[in-house]
Amino acid sequence: MPYSEDNLFRRIRKLAGRAIGDFNLIEEGDRIAVGVSGGKDSYTLLHVLESLRRKAPIRFDLVAVNVDAGYPGYRKEVVEEHLRARGFVYRMQSTDSYAIIEEKRRPGSSYCSFCARLRRGVLYTLADELGCNKIALGHHLDDFIETLLLNQFYVGTLAAMSPKLAADNGRHTVIRPLLYVEEQDIISFTRANQLPIICCACPVCGVVDQKRKRMKRLIRDLAAEIPHIRSSMIGALSNVHPGHLLDKKLQNF
Numbered sequence: 058m059p060y061s062e063d064n065l066f067r068r069i070r071k072l073a074g075r076a077i078g079d080f081n082l083i084e085e086g087d088r089i090a091v092g093v094s095g096g097k098d099s100y101t102l103l104h105v106l107e108s109l110r111r112k113a114p115i116r117f118d119l120v121a122v123n124v125d126a127g128y129p130g131y132r133k134e135v136v137e138e139h140l141r142a143r144g145f146v147y148r149m150q151s152t153d154s155y156a157i158i159e160e161k162r163r164p165g166s167s168y169c170s171f172c173a174r175l176r177r178g179v180l181y182t183l184a185d186e187l188g189c190n191k192i193a194l195g196h197h198l199d200d201f202i203e204t205l206l207l208n209q210f211y212v213g214t215l216a217a218m219s220p221k222l223a224a225d226n227g228r229h230t231v232i233r234p235l236l237y238v239e240e241q242d243i244i245s246f247t248r249a250n251q252l253p254i255i256c257c258a259c260p261v262c263g264v265v266d267q268k269r270k271r272m273k274r275l276i277r278d279l280a281a282e283i284p285h286i287r288s289s290m291i292g293a294l295s296n297v298h299p300g301h302l303l304d305k306k307l308q309n310f
């Protein structure tokens with residue numbers, strides 16, 4: 058057993074299983090590239106999917122995929138050693154994203170979104186090479202509800218993230234099985250199991266985007282008064298009343 062099967066792990070696995078069922082995230086014969094950065098979210102995702110794979114009545118395969126953006130000091134060997142020791146099928150991919158970002162990024166534009174865009178392209182290419190029809194990412198419940206607030210407060214749109222998104226190329230589907238799992242549970246799980254977390258080593262590594270940080274604080278403060286705020290917010294995304302909104306594309310007024 059690669060980790061302890063305690064109540065916390067079982068809860069995380071149950072929530073991931075529920076998301077998979079609710080949104081039909083995994084189907085018979087899927088081959089899923091699991092993006093593993095060396096961060097807490099994607100380690101948790103990989104271990105949970107592997108546990109589900111062993112128990113599931115359907116057959117599907119996992120390939121852990123790590124993309125090295127080329128930041129000096131990125132300790133990808135730590136990730137590789139973990140994947141190897143735990144017996145995962147994996148692929149480590151080096152890229153020159155760092156050099157591209159340094160050359161092409163417009164001053165003042167977001168480092169992370171440029172880096173994520175390049176990574177997405179690499180993940181799609183790798184999925185093709187590895188014969189994977191799906192790509193799993195480690196976004197969790199807090200990512201969803203923070204994005205919901207960010208879009209409302211700063212962008213002026215009512216949107217979070219999709220649990221299951223067909224890529225533009227029509228060949229892959231991106232899935233986010235941890236959408237019901239709270240970040241705090243992921244932190245506790247990775248700590249309890251001493252998963253070897255590394256950071257991406259980019260120039261802004263560990264600096265959470267200030268706006269996202271503000272949303273995190275807002276939700277945390279409100280949670281003191283409204284303990285179920287997180288589940289209520291994620292629930293709201295599955296309980297939309299278009300008739301009580303103002304979007305003329307949704308209704309003929």
Ligand SMILES: Nc1ncnc2c1ncn2[C@@H]1O[C@H](COP(=O)(O)OP(=O)(O)OP(=O)(O)O)[C@@H](O)[C@H]1O
Pocket residue numbers: 091092093094095096097098099100122123124125126176193194195196
């Ligand atoms: N270097 C990478 N190689 C492979 N997959 C990655 C990499 N970086 C990010 N991903 C995937 O994209 C998801 C979202 O990336 P993001 O940069 O937002 O990281 P995060 O939310 O901090 O997650 P993590 O804790 O896994 O790093 C990750 O959970 C992971 O599945």
